[in-house]
Amino acid sequence: MNRTMHRIMPALVLGALALGQPLSADPARDAIINQLKAEAGVSSFSAERGKQFFHARHSGGKPQTPSCATCHTSDPRNSGQTRVGKVIEPMAVSRNPSRFTDPKKVAKWFRRNCRSVLGRECSAREKGDFLTYLSNL
Amino acid sequence: MQKLIFPALLSLLAATILQPAPASAAETGKQAFESECSACHLAYDPGFLPQRSWRAILGDLPNHFGEDASLDEATLKQIESYVLANAADANGRNPYWLRRIPADKVPLRITELPWFWNEHGNRLRAWARSKKAVGSISNCEACHRGAGRGRFEDD
Numbered sequence: 403m404n405r406t407m408h409r410i411m412p413a414l415v416l417g418a419l420a421l422g423q424p425l426s427a428d429p430a431r432d433a434i435i436n437q438l439k440a441e442a443g444v445s446s447f448s449a450e451r452g453k454q455f456f457h458a459r460h461s462g463g464k465p466q467t468p469s470c471a472t473c474h475t476s477d478p479r480n481s482g483q484t485r486v487g488k489v490i491e492p493m494a495v496s497r498n499p500s501r502f503t504d505p506k507k508v509a510k511w512f513r514r515n516c517r518s519v520l521g522r523e524c525s526a527r528e529k530g531d532f533l534t535y536l537s538n539l
Numbered sequence: 540m541q542k543l544i545f546p547a548l549l550s551l552l553a554a555t556i557l558q559p560a561p562a563s564a565a566e567t568g569k570q571a572f573e574s575e576c577s578a579c580h581l582a583y584d585p586g587f588l589p590q591r592s593w594r595a596i597l598g599d600l601p602n603h604f605g606e607d608a609s610l611d612e613a614t615l616k617q618i619e620s621y622v623l624a625n626a627a628d629a630n631g632r633n634p635y636w637l638r639r640i641p642a643d644k645v646p647l648r649i650t651e652l653p654w655f656w657n658e659h660g661n662r663l664r665a666w667a668r669s670k671k672a673v674g675s676i677s678n679c680e681a682c683h684r685g686a687g688r689g690r691f692e693d694d
Contacts, residue, residue, distance in 0.1 A: 464605050464606060465605070466605035466606065483674070484579045484580065485579075485606070486579065486580040486677045486678050487580075487675070487678040487680075487681060488578075488579055488580055488581075510611075513607070514606070514607040514608060517607040517609075518607045
């Protein structure tokens with residue numbers, strides 16, 4: 403190992419450690435996701451499925467809101483906008499660390515927005531995939 | 540012993556005085572109204588619509604202008620009592636913005652009141668729709684910067 407390598411080694415080690423940690427580390431958020439795992443009877447969720455769900459155009463809901471992206475934009479790291487112009491803070495946990503840490507708030511918005519967008523309640527697996535996508539973005 | 544009792548009593552007294560008074564029902568209702576309604580839009584002042592309008596709006600929150608805005612029963616009751624107590628026609632009031640609304644009509648939008656039309660005509664509505672940052676004529680704060688504090692006299 404040359405001298406440069408020696409110098410940057412600590413940074414590399416720290417970086418590797420940081421990457422190993424899930425971005426979503428927050429006990430309250432983990433509890434919400436674990437509860438959904440129990441409800442869905444699965445041991446893990448899929449960020450990829452969550453991504454597809456977020457961006458898909460759904461049918462069955464209200465015509466004004468065919469997709470999550472309608473209000474939250476196609477990049478959930480950005481701020482969104484409600485239909486009357488109010489700013490919605492970013493959905494991505496990396497940009498908004500307090501996201502998905504209040505179980506009552508999470509339940510309220512899943513109930514409302516799943517009905518608005520899909521015309522029905524979301525399944526535990528859909529919710530878990532959605533939260534996993536946005537927690538690791 | 541006395542040396543100990545006095546500070547103990549003093550701190551007890553301080554704790555009693557400094558404890559925040561429990562919020563009154565009216566205050567709880569106001570807070571619930573403001574935090575819940577302003578999540579999506581300006582918490583429109585209840586004083587713009589009559590009680591019959593608010594009953595209809597709060598009675599159908601799962602179909603709220605194209606979105607599901609449903610609330611849990613307890614929060615809904617808190618908001619309802621605040622809104623009805625402060626509606627345009629509460630306590631026998633009859634402000635000018637309720638004129639020319641037939642008694643059997645239940646306006647669901649402030650923007651459909653004849654008074655509102657007089658103040659904001661077709662051209663202004665079209666302009667509001669065309670501006671992405673404004674979105675619609677319902678976005679009061681886009682022009683009335685003090686709307687969140689109930690101030691509209693800035694036009």
